[in-house]
Amino acid sequence: MHVLLFPGQGSQFKGMGGQLWRDYPQLTQMASDLLGYRIDKLCLEDPDNQLRMTLFTQPALFMVQALHYYRWREKGIAADAVMGHSLGEYSALLAAGCFDVETGLRLVQQRGLLMSQARGGxxxxxxxxxxxxxxxxxxxxxxxxxxxxxxxxxxxxxxxxxxxxxxxxxxxxxxxxxxxxxLNVSGAFHSPHMQAAQRQFEIFLQGFDLNDPLIPVIANATALPYPKGQVGALLAQQITSPVLWVDSVRYVMDQGNFTYTALSAVAEKPCTQALGKFVEEIRTTASTPAAHVDYALPPTDAQRLGSQVFRERHGLDYAYVAGGMFRGISSAALVQRMAHAGMLAYLGTAGMPLEAVEAAVLDVLSTLKPGASWGMNLTPDTTYERGEHRLVQLCLKHGVQRIEVSGFNTITEPLVHYRIAGLQRDAAGNIQCQHRILAKVMSLAVAELFMSPPPVYWVNSLLAKGLITPDQALMAESVPLCDDLCVQANPAGPTLGGSLALIFPSMTRLRSAMINRFNYRETITLGAGGGIGSPEAAASAFLLGAEFVLTGSINQCTVESGATDCVKNLLQHAGLHDIAHAPNSEMLNDRPKLQVLHRSSLFAPRANRLLELFNQLDSLEAIAQPVRTKLERDFFNQTLSDIEAQRLNVLKDKSREREIQHVLTNPKVRMKMVLSAYWHHGLDRAASGLPSDLVNAQVHTSAAIGAFNNHYNQDAGFNWQSRHIDQVAVMLMTEAARQLRETRVFMP
Known part of the structure; x- marks a missing residue:
């Protein structure tokens, strides 16, 4: 294995680059324009004695090494792997195709700026x-x-x-x-003292799309090759992590037949001093194990959070889930990006026509490899007749192996059909489940239903219809309805406003009791959701025993989200107190309240006003004319009579004659039918993409988005155009792991 090595800061000297600057005039000019000073003059003459300063050293070294690499590549020599010492890792990533030279220079310029500003170490x-x-x-x-x-x-x-x-x-x-x-440096580099710089650099990195390496790059922070989708995360982590150069060299030595070329800051000769001496000493002491700092955070710590069972069950790198958000907010693009990054996401299907759901499923399937980890959300959907049955049939038709269910208070036949249809036996006769269900619940009663085997009456019904086999019916007695259960304490949209710290321990005890009661072969993993918008919240969930975390609100405000740009613009500025509670569309006080965005929207107070009218009056005719005029003008933008006609036509199209007669003969039911149209109107306004419609927009979200904004907007204005769904996830997990590590909390 031939490895190309790049040195770090400290290898600079006046005159470096030599003839290379004249050989590559376009790159020289590009760098000078970007930096705002003559890069070649700095390196060749150093007239102001700036070359020793971190702010200038790092861009200068990176450019010289880039030019040297291009000259080396022109000779037709190939490398099997690359590695760089500290700053040199950027040159290694350039050589591996992770970014172009201009992008690399921008990254190094920002890194040098942040590190030069470090003080007190x-x-x-x-x-x-x-x-x-x-x-x-x-x-x-x-x-x-x-x-x-x-x-x-x-x-x-x-x-x-x-x-x-x-x-x-x-x-x-x-x-x-x-x-x-x-050492003549301004700060304590590669240590926890650089956390502020790391956080600012993480935000800066969100503006770049970085490629996976074409050849292995051995990371300073882990002494292992960069994993897929982790270039940005590891570059940020490198700022505070020790440079594990000894372990890195030993890693490539272990691959066999290790040879190397060390590129120096001058093109005419290899670097035979620092890096060469390090490598040769490591060669002669190969049997001596290198020490690691216990509290230094390798990126694998974030990947070790949560349950190994959960990760292996779904083939994931992280115990992290992006939950399904209705009307396609959890889009195909969001699901695809998360799957590529080794995390799980579910398509949001609620409120979507079946044709649109199928198109989204086909879109996902067209870009992901067979067996990739992703799924589809399923809710008690009344958008069209037999909605749950049709969605399950769609899953079975296209081989969707995971569904996330939310909003269920009872077990329905389609859920049981999906679960049992995936049961089969291996060669040894053991039960294997091909259809995984993740259930999102807010109460112990509903959780117990999902942790129980499928109800016998639904099993018998499916067997009688020929939809499952007798052996599948027998196997159903030995498996729970769900594999994974997410405890949602205070989620966006419908919520009971519970406390994770109170309900999660009870859920853990219930899970143990159910597993023992039914003697399940596989465990049911427990996750936490609702209010996960900051590293502290994620860390707290793992401390409570969560085996995975599930996010929702923060995912709406990402590039891949299906929310409109107008909604994303509102969400990116939302604070902790920009959330309000509204009644649900059924206008019943015993149903969960809705958590909605209150910033720039009057949906919550207007929905509460409609509930007051519904509770106070017995019919539409009892609404005073001035109030009726205000409702028609400000709330609905159409007359109540027109709304009534539209809703009746919908029922007529669905041949619901008995329901129509019930509405027409019951003034209170008729009143609820008309007033509840405001909830549909609010969803349509949020989906319209028109700023003028946002005053009545119903945007489901929680204080998690405010917590996220508060955490990440402090320094650089982390706008939604820079928030990619997978990068948001890795940032949360990485910082949660760091906090647990720094407080000496054990992570298995």
């Missing part, structure tokens, strides 16, 4: 001491807060931390005859 190189010995010494002298920031070789390490502690460590080491050299 220092770094020092320690020579001639192993990592284990150094860590032991630091702990003994009360200097355990210092970070081992660079593992350059088995006997060259770099410390980072508060300046006072670095000075104390240097004095202690020098007194024992150990060489400790202070």
């Amino acid at each position: 220092s770094m020092a190189a320690v020579l001639g001491m192993s990592a284990d010995a150094l860590r032991t010494l630091l702990d003994e002298r009360g200097l355990g807060q210092l970070t081992l920031a660079n593992y350059n070789s088995p006997t060259q390490l770099v410390l980072a931390g508060e300046t006072q502690l670095i000075e104390a460590a240097a004095h202690c080491l020098s007194a024992q005859g150990i060489q400790c050299v202070a």
Whole structure:
């Protein structure tokens, strides 16, 4: 395996680049225009002594290495893998095709700016001491807060931390005859001191679409190849993570026949000093294990959150779910992007015609490989006759292997049909389930229904209709209706306003009791949803024992969401208190309330006003004329008589004659039919995409969107055009894992 190596900051010198600047005039001019100064003059002459400054060093080194790589590539030499030391990792990613040179320069320019602004920390190189010995010494002298920031070789390490502690460590080491050299840097790089810079860089990275490497790139933060979809996340993580150079070199050595070329800052010769010496020393001490910092967060920590059972069951990299949002807000594009990133998402089908749902399913299938992890949402849908049956038939027709069910208070025949139709036996006679169900519930009573085997009466009905086999009916006695159950404490839209901290422990006990009662072979995993909009909320859910987290509100405000741009513009500025409660469309006080966006919309107070009228009056005719005029003008934008005629025509088209007679002979029912049209009107206004219609828009959301905005908008105005669904997910999981790690919470 031949590996191309790129050095990091510290390898710069006046005159670097040489003839390369003249050989690549267009790239030289591009870089100079982007940076606002002559990059070639800086590198060749350094007239203002700026080349040593981080703000200038990083873009300069990246450009020289980029030009050197292009010259090296022109010789027709190929590499099997690439790796770079700290800043050099950007050159390695360029060589692997993750971005073009202009994008790389923009990233490095921002990285250099953020790192140059870091204050209050220092770094020092320690020579001639192993990592284990150094860590032991630091702990003994009360200097355990210092970070081992660079593992350059088995006997060259770099410390980072508060300046006072670095000075104390240097004095202690020098007194024992150990060489400790202070580094001329402005901050404690590659340590937790850089968290503010990392957060700002994470936001900056959202504006870029980064490709997966074409050849392996060994990451500084993990000493492993970059996984799929993780370029941005690992680049951000690199700012605070130690540079695991020893482990990185040993990884490629383990692949067999390791050879390398180290590209320096000057094209005429290879770098035979720093990187070469590191590699050769690592070669001669290959049997010595490298030490890792316990609290340093490898990106795999985010992937280890939650349940391994859940991840393996669905073939996921993260225990993270983007829940289905109605009317296609959870779009095909959203589902596809999440599947590519190793996470699970469900198409939002509620309120959509069957033809539109099928088109979305076919869209997903056209871009994802067979067996990819994705699913479809199913709700008690009355949009068309036998809606649940038709949706289940669509799932069976196209081989949809996962459904997410929400809004059910009882078990229906279509749910049972979908579940049992996927049961089969393996060669050993063990039950295998091909159809997975994730149930979103808000109460213990409903949870118990889904954690029980399918009701016998529905099983017998399906068997009598020939829709399942006798053996499938027998197997149904041994499996729960759902595989995964998400406890929704306070979700967007219909909500009971519960507390996750109160209901989740009870749900955990119920789950244990149900598994023991029915002796299930597979466990039912429990997840948490509702209000998951910040790393703190996700971390809290995992602390309660959640085996996965499910998000909703924050997903509406992403590029891939099917929400209109007008709605996304409102959501990206929503605060924690821009959420209101409205009555449900049935106008019954014992039904869950709706959580809706109150910013720029009067839907909630107007819906509450309609509920007051419904409770106070007995008929439409009892509404005073001034009030009726206001309703028709401001609420509905049409007369109540026209609304009545439209709703009756819908019932007529569906041949619901008995329902029509019931409406016409019962003034109160007639009144509810007309006034409840405002809820449909509100959904249509949200979907219209017209700013003038938003005053009556019904946008289901929760305070999670306010928490997300509050967390990520502090520095750089993280607008929705920069929010990609998978990147939002990785950010939440990564920061949640970091918080758990920093508080020393054990993660299995």
